[in-house]
Amino acid sequence: MAYSPRYVGLNDIPVQIPDDYTDTQKLAAIEFAEISMELDLNDGIPLSDKQLQDVEPMVISAVKQKATCELAKGAEDPDSVALTDLSSGGSTKSDYATDAFCDRYDEIIMKIEKSSLLGDESGGDISPFVYTTSDPTPTNEYQEYPVDEDSFDINERYG
Numbered sequence: 001m002a003y004s005p006r007y008v009g010l011n012d013i014p015v016q017i018p019d020d021y022t023d024t025q026k027l028a029a030i031e032f033a034e035i036s037m038e039l040d041l042n043d044g045i046p047l048s049d050k051q052l053q054d055v056e057p058m059v060i061s062a063v064k065q066k067a068t069c070e071l072a073k074g075a076e077d078p079d080s081v082a083l084t085d086l087s088s089g090g091s092t093k094s095d096y097a098t099d100a101f102c103d104r105y106d107e108i109i110m111k112i113e114k115s116s117l118l119g120d121e122s123g124g125d126i127s128p129f130v131y132t133t134s135d136p137t138p139t140n141e142y143q144e145y146p147v148d149e150d151s152f153d154i155n156e157r158y159g
Helices: 023-042 049-072 084-089 093-115 154-158
Strands: none
Touching: 023 049, 023 093, 049 093
16 A cells, blocks of 8 residues: 655655656655654654644645655765756765755754644653752651651551
């Protein structure tokens, strides 16, 4: 069964480079990009409509960048696709793809993660889950109380 894109269409990629790719190549790149994005943002689970509500344009942009990255670095020879002008500058397609599209994908994903727009209830604040020993005088709740072992009777207490 062929992959059915969830976030972008075949005509959305590649971005900013000539389109010399087959639908099969594009579909494979989109599948990789969408799965990568879901792994990076949602532990491999497709984003829900609620999650997409605030981040859909950024998600679409990230998927386009990642898919184009995969297409552009797919060829072994810089002259094998329509990026021949890059070979004169000593760059390879892989370097170009990394600099132009893969890094842009990483940047977009990082911004989405930092924004807490996917519904992170804590807003990225983990302080309620962190214990610190920087305060040498804890509250009374946690102070150690002297125990009088002679007066402690477990049957009386939990009887």
